[in-house]
Amino acid sequence: MMKRPEEQIPALGVVTDVRRDTPDVKTFRVVSPEGKKPLEHMPGQCAMLSLPGIGEGMFSITSSPTQEEYMEFSIKKCGHLTSWLHELEPGQMVTIRGPYGNGFPVETELKGKNLLFIAGGIGLAPLHSVINYCRHYRQNYGDIEIIYGSRSMDDLVDIREIQEEWEPEEGLKVHLTIDRPQDGWNGHVGFVPNYVKELNLSLDKTVLICGPPIMIKFTLQNLQELGFSREQVYTTMELRMKCGIGKCGRCNIGSKYVCKDGPVFRFDQLDELPDEY
Amino acid sequence: MLKIALAGIDRLFAAIAASKKLYLPIENAGEVEFSEYSEGAKVRLDALQTVKSAKDAFFPFTENMMQFHTDGKNISVEAAKRVDEDFVVFGVRACDARSFSILDKVFLADPPDSFYAARRAHGIIVGLACHRPEETCFCTNFGIDPTKPETDVTAWIEDGVLYWEAQTEKGKALTEEISAFLEASDEKAVEEQRERTKKILERLPLANLDLSYFKTHPELEIFKRPEWKELSSHCLGCGTCTFVCPTCQCYDIRDYNTGHGIVRYRCWDSCMYSDFTLMAAVNSRKSQVERFRQRFMHKLVYNPINHEGEFGCVGCGRCLRKCPISMNIVKVAKTLGGEQA
Numbered sequence A: 001m002m003k004r005p006e007e008q009i010p011a012l013g014v015v016t017d018v019r020r021d022t023p024d025v026k027t028f029r030v031v032s033p034e035g036k037k038p039l040e041h042m043p044g045q046c047a048m049l050s051l052p053g054i055g056e057g058m059f060s061i062t063s064s065p066t067q068e069e070y071m072e073f074s075i076k077k078c079g080h081l082t083s084w085l086h087e088l089e090p091g092q093m094v095t096i097r098g099p100y101g102n103g104f105p106v107e108t109e110l111k112g113k114n115l116l117f118i119a120g121g122i123g124l125a126p127l128h129s130v131i132n133y134c135r136h137y138r139q140n141y142g143d144i145e146i147i148y149g150s151r152s153m154d155d156l157v158d159i160r161e162i163q164e165e166w167e168p169e170e171g172l173k174v175h176l177t178i179d180r181p182q183d184g185w186n187g188h189v190g191f192v193p194n195y196v197k198e199l200n201l202s203l204d205k206t207v208l209i210c211g212p213p214i215m216i217k218f219t220l221q222n223l224q225e226l227g228f229s230r231e232q233v234y235t236t237m238e239l240r241m242k243c244g245i246g247k248c249g250r251c252n253i254g255s256k257y258v259c260k261d262g263p264v265f266r267f268d269q270l271d272e273l274p275d276e277y
Numbered sequence B: 001m002l003k004i005a006l007a008g009i010d011r012l013f014a015a016i017a018a019s020k021k022l023y024l025p026i027e028n029a030g031e032v033e034f035s036e037y038s039e040g041a042k043v044r045l046d047a048l049q050t051v052k053s054a055k056d057a058f059f060p061f062t063e064n065m066m067q068f069h070t071d072g073k074n075i076s077v078e079a080a081k082r083v084d085e086d087f088v089v090f091g092v093r094a095c096d097a098r099s100f101s102i103l104d105k106v107f108l109a110d111p112p113d114s115f116y117a118a119r120r121a122h123g124i125i126v127g128l129a130c131h132r133p134e135e136t137c138f139c140t141n142f143g144i145d146p147t148k149p150e151t152d153v154t155a156w157i158e159d160g161v162l163y164w165e166a167q168t169e170k171g172k173a174l175t176e177e178i179s180a181f182l183e184a185s186d187e188k189a190v191e192e193q194r195e196r197t198k199k200i201l202e203r204l205p206l207a208n209l210d211l212s213y214f215k216t217h218p219e220l221e222i223f224k225r226p227e228w229k230e231l232s233s234h235c236l237g238c239g240t241c242t243f244v245c246p247t248c249q250c251y252d253i254r255d256y257n258t259g260h261g262i263v264r265y266r267c268w269d270s271c272m273y274s275d276f277t278l279m280a281a282v283n284s285r286k287s288q289v290e291r292f293r294q295r296f297m298h299k300l301v302y303n304p305i306n307h308e309g310e311f312g313c314v315g316c317g318r319c320l321r322k323c324p325i326s327m328n329i330v331k332v333a334k335t336l337g338g339e340q341a
């Protein structure tokens, strides 16, 4: 990985495209001022984006490392910085630094496995990168199954790509669900944790879950009832971050810093740490 | 060993300050803090400890990291200049000296923090041996020898004379520069002082803390001890303990509009504050119990796990003296470690 001279001094990025995914999520395409991909990363890693004078925030890199031209971030509007980001127009510069974190073990533990991705809402952001990485290196992985749910039809992030590229693909199964019935929706209705129980999943899968804490909690419970073990399930943690490199002391869970030892953890690893998240 | 009469020490300070910034314990408005030397400053080498620790010299209370200029949709970033000139920190006690090696393991770990690294590379530390430790001192529990600080130069004050011994290449270079002020000396007075001090150290009330519990039990078990609730019940969350502590490392990063551009700076922060971990929907440490526990778990448990058994405390005793409710790391360690508090 390329070494930067000083991790906390950001590089510049240019937003070249802003796409509205849902009422409160937009996806931003970012390149370097030279028009290239701003930095190299692995799936599940994050970067710090900022607008000077507004603030800096950690965001999952939602595009796959195999995307050579640019980098994408799906960002939910929920506060000061994210509201400003949502106002951005193409051509605007931002600052960017990273990549941070461990990422998913796509080249080790996940290799050769049947993969089950479970995402809720904006939780698709980190998984999106892994899914496209695994699609690109298809021969390295077994079956791929994706369960993705949101509050409503309009809250499904990346729905166009899911329907046009993922669903038709062989060896890849997609299950979509929304919380409540809605006009124009013929798919499944119900919460993700319940849907997981209805799907007759085989137990030989390695599971990657991302989403709101409450969804993760109940989904994990239900997976365990089905017979999955905690060693089979990975997730990403989200804690307040500032430095991104294990120095500012902000993001620890027990003796681990989420920004450098995480954000990806296996549930049996989390079991050994204080449940302070 | 070299020496200089204390009566003429101002000339030595002036000579050092002529070519380098010199920081030493200076009394200002009744409080002694490490501050920059200027002629006529009230230097207090006799003060056992400054209110805040010497970490300010390497990890300042606030520090500009970069400046931004914006022009329409364009942004430019200008990193702040790193320290590039040697400076001297004079009169650092053994506990504070050890704290630098604890901070090094955080700030110099890959990827290194270049602001801190530059200060460490250019800082020359003159340590000052203790000969009148206080009842709140417990540095010897961490293998620290207060009669001989681990610094570039070690100094002792005895009977109106300052004894001087270079310990490192940096220390030797500094000694060379000011050799005109120093004369040769035997080590007798220093040896005698060290012997005397060691006897006092053995008798200090906190000389023999048993901290083995924290290294022999799993973090989760210690984390779950019910005593945390009672221990933290009076904590005000004022953060004093973190600000005076030489090993506390937490910082915030913020932007400030100067009117001529935007400065991004960092400043000390405290895990004792309620907004430290606040996020959109949740706060991972909801009440003061969790915040209090974090500070002491970090020092007594997480630091040893991450840094080869080294505690994140040097026994300086500052938090014992400054906490408004008289809570401190010794009480925590004794309560959880099984000793009578």
Ligand SMILES: Cc1cc2nc3c(=O)[nH]c(=O)nc-3n(C[C@H](O)[C@H](O)[C@H](O)COP(=O)(O)OP(=O)(O)OC[C@H]3O[C@@H](n4cnc5c(N)ncnc54)[C@H](O)[C@@H]3O)c2cc1C
Pocket: A046, A055, A056, A057, A058, A059, A060, A061, A074, A075, A076, A077, A078, A079, A080, A081, A082, A083, A122, A125, A126, A237, A238, A239, A240, A241, A263, B278, B279, B280, B281
């Ligand atoms: C590893 C990691 C990956 C992330 N990935 C994404 C992503 O892909 N997409 C996305 O939209 N968001 C992501 N987040 C969350 C994102 O960082 C925050 O939503 C953002 O920083 C909030 O900034 P703000 O200024 O808009 O909010 P603020 O105005 O600062 O705050 C609004 C609320 O959000 C809280 N908040 C501040 N910082 C964070 C934070 N780091 N995490 C959570 N809440 C915070 C504040 O305490 C406040 O309550 C991620 C966070 C982490 C730690």
Ligand code: SF4
Pocket: B241, B244, B245, B246, B247, B248, B299, B312, B313, B314, B315, B316, B317, B318, B319, B320, B329
């Ligand atoms: S925890 Fe207290 S005694 Fe230990 S180094 Fe910090 S201030 Fe000093």
Ligand code: SF4
Pocket: B234, B235, B236, B237, B238, B239, B240, B241, B242, B272, B322, B323, B324, B325, B326, B327, B328
């Ligand atoms: S332990 Fe004492 S000094 Fe520290 S935050 Fe609590 S009240 Fe303040």
Ligand code: FES
Pocket: A240, A241, A242, A243, A244, A245, A246, A247, A248, A249, A250, A251, A252, A257, A258, A259, A260
């Ligand atoms: S964000 Fe600073 S330690 Fe993790």
